[in-house]
Amino acid sequence: MFRELIGGLRITMQAMLRKPLTIQYPEEQRPVPPRARGRHILHRYDNGLEKCIGCELCSGACPVGCIYVLPAANDPAHPVSPGERFAERYEINLMRCIYCGYCAEACPTEAITLGPRLDLADYKRERLVATKADLLEAWPGFRPPGGAAGGGPR
């Protein structure tokens, strides 16, 4: 019996002498794995046009129904996306999202992917409904028509 008791104490003593594994989270952060599924990103083409065409396949594929898309027809003079259709409103309820990535899988233009951002806590529910302006990739050279935020909610 004593052998076992001493053995247990030895193991804990060894652990005590080892370097702690703690990562001091807000200051130091573990690198996010390349395929981690964090908050969504809406991508643009190199010319600044949105990849999203408002087809709603992401919202159709979403198992929890957290994606709302309201499509509209592109103005040929000032297109938001290539082709006839774009997403006038694009909202994701990040509280309801389960980060399964089906939306990215369903997307025919690879417009939406799940990005590396994982720290999504907030004090206001409203701020956890991500709008298109929140999700869209920044594109410095893009001048949106009419001065609206890059194709954001109108």
Place this chain on the structure above:
Amino acid sequence: MAGDGRRGVILAIGSGINVPLTLLIALVKGVLLLVVLLTTAAYLVLAERKVSARIQLRIGPNRVGPGGFLQPAADAVKLIFKEAAAPEGRDRLLFELAPGLAAAMALFAFATIPINQTICINGRGGAGPLSAACPGGLALHWDLAHLNIGLLFILAITSIGVYAIFIGGWASNSKYALLGALRSSAQLISYEMAVSFAVIGPVLLSGSLDLERVVGAQHGLWFVFLQPLAFLLYLTAGLAETNRLPFDLPEAEGELGAGYHTEMAGMRFGMYFVGEYVNMVTVAAIATTLFLGGWMAPLFFLPNWLGPIWFAAKVGLLIFVMLWIRWTYPRLRYDRLMQFGWKVLLPLGLANIVVTAVFVALR
């Protein structure tokens, strides 16, 4: 405690008026003891969290103050400002009384533990190990109350501590608390026997219940080497007495919520908490006094006048062992606990007494 500085102060007051001076000294000692014990208890919590963190390859509290140094203060502030929710149908008087009793008895038990040899001021007696007598001078005892039955006093007081736990559990009007209290009483009463039997060994060897004399009797050879079985018995039973793992059945959180203090919130809980950690210090201090030579230097070439330091170091070591044990072993099942107390510890203690008594008688 810087002995030289203190001696200067006392000398300045003068040596002629003994009674007020004794009172003053008792007051100073009491306040000091209280401050030191409470601080120790607070930092023990931090130590516990740090040790557990390191055992689990974590860092532990490190946000409040450098290295978490001010964490105890933050904990205290939190406990004080927390809403002290209390259950309906409680016994109002006893409910308020019990936590205080727990803390008070824990502090009280420390009163007769000497942390240094008695110093004779202005007397002819030397500062020798058995210099309780100080004819003509002022004997400065390094305990709060110098009793020649100090050990008995401690055993008595710690037994009262059981009431604090039982009253708290009973007054809460909660099944978890009551069950925790029941277990606690049964466990504490059972292990009280083991504790009592374990301490009889050193008492027989030294022939006194005066703790200072017990320490003095260990000059040259600590009782831990003469009474290793009694030491182990005492340490084991002491863990049980302080409700610590692997004997923390009274507050087994997996089964009973938080045991007898389930319904205690805020400072009520805080008092129990303080009591528990002060009890740890007391158990370690008694073990030090009875078995590890008290204030005596661990090695012969080290200076003996650093008595309180040696005492603190030994207590600290024992407390560390208690923490270490807590974060190593799982909790015992209740029937095993009782079986262990009555069928293992008690017979072993008895056997130890018989062997020691024969040894002493033959010596």
Place this chain on the structure above:
Amino acid sequence: MSAAPSPPPELVTLTVDGRAVSVPAGTLVWDACEKAGVFVPVYCAHKKMDPVAVCRMCLIEVGTMPKLQPACATVVQAGMEVRTATDRVQRFRQGNMEFLLLNHPLDCPVCDRGGECDLQDFAQRYGPPRSRTAITGKVHFDKARPLSDRIMLDQERCILCWRCVRYCDEITGDRAIVLQERAVHTVVDTFEGRPLTGPFQGNLPEVCPVGALTHTAYRFRSRPWDLQRTPSVCPGCSYGCTVGIDSRDNAVVRFVSQDNPDVDDSWLCDRGRYGFPELNRQDRVLTAELSLEGPVRAVGALEAVGAAARALAGVLERHDPDQVACLGTPQMTNEEAFCLQWLGRDVIGTPHLDHQLEPWPDLAPDEFRLAIRELEDCDTVVVLGERPEAATPVLTLRLYKAERKRGRQVLRIAADADPTELAGRVRDRGRVGVVAHEADRDRARAVATALAAANGSVHRLTLTEGMNGRGCKDLGLLPGLGPGYRRLDRAGMHGRAILAAAAEGRLRALVVVGPNPEMEQDPAYEAAIARVPLVVALTPVRGLLSRHAQALLPGRTMAEKQGTVTSSEGRVQRIRVALQPRIGAPPPELRLLVELGRSLGGTWESAPLATPAFDVICDAVPAYRGTRGGLRAAWPGTGGAA
């Protein structure tokens, strides 16, 4: 009814995939398969059109015939053995799908049809697992070209099933859409590239099995899985077409037709189909507004009802009930119309009630004797003038069907034609139907009388204005006629007379349910209601009424309430709640009317809800019993000529 029961057709028994099924002789294999519960995919075949067998999707094995046969164009024969699930059939379907998808663009994500597209569904079910053609090799045509302000054409997506071409040929007869060019260059387009003009364009996207023809009004608005479909009745006219109201985010985004062979035969007119923005209007009356004393203030609806009742009671204390009148609207449900009739006649005690402007002397249910479906069975249908088809456009398609498919004679005569010389123009001496607009009912009666003298069996169908003009008449929202056309002793003023009396200052109070399009177009209306000291108005939208009412009560549009409406032919059909009222919205109009009557001391026997109210109607008008499930009311003693 009067249709002579045709002899039961001869039954033919055949087997479909081993299942025996008996169908009338002359049935197509496709229909026999459906009856046997075997699904056969089709693109070109359509229930309402003749078979052409161009899409080749329905090819199946028949008996020992060496080649596969199109199920949509093969007539059943006794003992025929049909196999639809053999390897050969499946291999052929797969090859056919590959062929159809050869030049079909990868448009599904931006195509409005995506999600409810036969091409998608069948490609999934029967198509090859992967494509053997490169995306770059596809033939391209015009994309997203407007054919009119209502319809967009995307020629690339077309699979050349000819349905739109046949629709324009067989159903509307205007031949507006034709096939052009040959072989791989074949496209559908309008004849000579003219823009589409007909009143039935909205059916084209519905017959199209893919997304080649789409609605401009529904362009990029939604996906089928976003939509909530509510079966209801089109509010556009009194024809009573059944529609599905598709809504998203609690707004109507489109009407879809629901095949009701008795009424619409699965076609809707553009006026009805594209009239849905009216239901999404933003200028709504959402709270009650009182300006009885002092400035306008918004109050709760029931509080306003109480205030209106006190004001009305005050008027009735000081004046004769004759100086109060009630005006309804043909847009009301039957329950509301009956309730307003109860409020005016029984509670207030005035004989002056109406829902329209012009008087209808000698009104009887015989004027609506002829059912819409029976038009096909009449040997001759006489249509008086252009107003019937203008009022209820889908009638045109039924007449064209009778003419083209049933070989009936459709005589369109001028409304003021001489009825006596008409008898000679009627081709057969058989059953004659006379269709007229309500404005021409006197002439219709004369024509019917003249034809009856010559031919014998003549029935009339009178088309009323408004969604529920017929129901308002059936339930007695008329001066001098009670519910069920019961003649009353006290004749009241009709609509125009009420307005005239109001304009002259002879009315002390007016209870109006709106909006009434007919009255609001009349210049006398505003002058009249502005003159009445107390106007209690119940209306869902802002307009003349909301400007001049002293007690304005919030109403609901037809998409927000439930109840029944009666079409011109007497069919009683339910409308349902398609747009959920927001939380805290005022109660339905029926409840407000009932509470108004109760506050004035009236006794309403049932709960103020649509379904119990319909039971009250059935007690008062026995003809309405047995109309549940969208049947026609059975009026007693309506045999013979009208």
